[in-house]
Amino acid sequence: MSAFEKVTLPSLESLTVEITGPTTVVLKGTITCKDPAADLGPFVRAMHEAVIADRVGELRVDVSGLSFVNSSAIRLFIDWTSWIKAMPGKRYKLQFATTRRVTWQKTSFLALQSLAAEVISVEQVD
Amino acid sequence: MQLKPLATEPDPAQGPLVLMRFRPAWAYIDGIREFGRFFCKQTFGTEDLAQRATIVIQETLENAVKYSTQSPHSELELKIQVQGEHIEFSVSSLPDPAHIETLRDELVGLHSLDPEQAYLAAFVRASSQPDATARLGLARIRYEGNVELSLAEEAGGRIRITAVGKL
Numbered sequence: 001m002s003a004f005e006k007v008t009l010p011s012l013e014s015l016t017v018e019i020t021g022p023t024t025v026v027l028k029g030t031i032t033c034k035d036p037a038a039d040l041g042p043f044v045r046a047m048h049e050a051v052i053a054d055r056v057g058e059l060r061v062d063v064s065g066l067s068f069v070n071s072s073a074i075r076l077f078i079d080w081t082s083w084i085k086a087m088p089g090k091r092y093k094l095q096f097a098t099t100r101r102v103t104w105q106k107t108s109f110l111a112l113q114s115l116a117a118e119v120i121s122v123e124q125v126d
Numbered sequence: 127m128q129l130k131p132l133a134t135e136p137d138p139a140q141g142p143l144v145l146m147r148f149r150p151a152w153a154y155i156d157g158i159r160e161f162g163r164f165f166c167k168q169t170f171g172t173e174d175l176a177q178r179a180t181i182v183i184q185e186t187l188e189n190a191v192k193y194s195t196q197s198p199h200s201e202l203e204l205k206i207q208v209q210g211e212h213i214e215f216s217v218s219s220l221p222d223p224a225h226i227e228t229l230r231d232e233l234v235g236l237h238s239l240d241p242e243q244a245y246l247a248a249f250v251r252a253s254s255q256p257d258a259t260a261r262l263g264l265a266r267i268r269y270e271g272n273v274e275l276s277l278a279e280e281a282g283g284r285i286r287i288t289a290v291g292k293l
Contacts, residue, residue, distance in 0.1 A: 032155065032156055032184065034152050068159075071185060071260055071262035071263045071266050072260055072262075075252055075260035078253050081253065082253050103177040103178065103181070104270055107245070107270050111246055115249050
């Protein structure tokens with residue numbers, strides 16, 4: 001089993017997280033807690049470190065079932081991007097799977113991509 | 127205030143379509159946001175407006191709750207109304223006075239850029255200041271909510287943030 005598949009999943013009432021393989025994580029639900037950095041930051045950091053340990057070239061993050069997040073949660077994705085950009089040597093890429101049916105996904109992930117096109121790609125799954 | 131029954135078609139002469147007053151508690155935000163989504167979908171029949179409403183309501187209420195004073199007079203007021211072809215969301219709160227100046231400066235900065243540029247600039251700022259607070263909320267409201275924002279100071283140290291966009 002890869003380091004990524006051993007990452008401890010967070011416990012947040014409104015959010016379901018599944019690691020569905022060595023390079024895929026699926027997020028469903030909402031993130032509107034007061035401090036997502038405290039509630040989910042350690043999980044995101046653990047995924048980042050596991051991907052590095054596994055020497056994976058690309059991680060797929062399926063957010064198409066994430067119906068709503070607050071701006072503090074968007075900040076988590078920005079931080080994740082910054083960690084990758086700060087990596088010395090070969091970086092891995094994040095591929096976000098989104099849906100065009102959810103407004104915030106269309107706009108926020110494109111904004112994220114414009115911040116770091118070299119490490120972020122955005123796919124629309126429907 | 128005596129409320130008339132809601133018509134299927136909003137009547138601008140009716141006054142606020144929604145008027146809610148509540149204690150500034152984080153626990154209420156999810157419920158009020160989802161009510162706003164439901165209300166806009168049912169009243170105006172568009173999913174796009176319903177989703178824009180959730181962003182505007184979530185972010186304005188989060189700011190209002192975060193910066194409210196602990197006064198007995200610090201209850202929040204959310205108002206949704208229609209003016210012609212426009213929908214208006216406004217939130218009144220009683221913040222710490224120091225926050226008003228910060229908010230005013232933030233809005234001046236936002237209005238110096240178009241909504242998309244301002245949102246991208248907020249991403250760049252957040253990325254370059256990993257230990258600072260995100261400060262994405264107002265730029266997000268304006269861009270993803272597709273609204274223009276204004277700030278008015280009211281009696282008793284209260285403020286009202288108003289977001290106006292097309293129906």
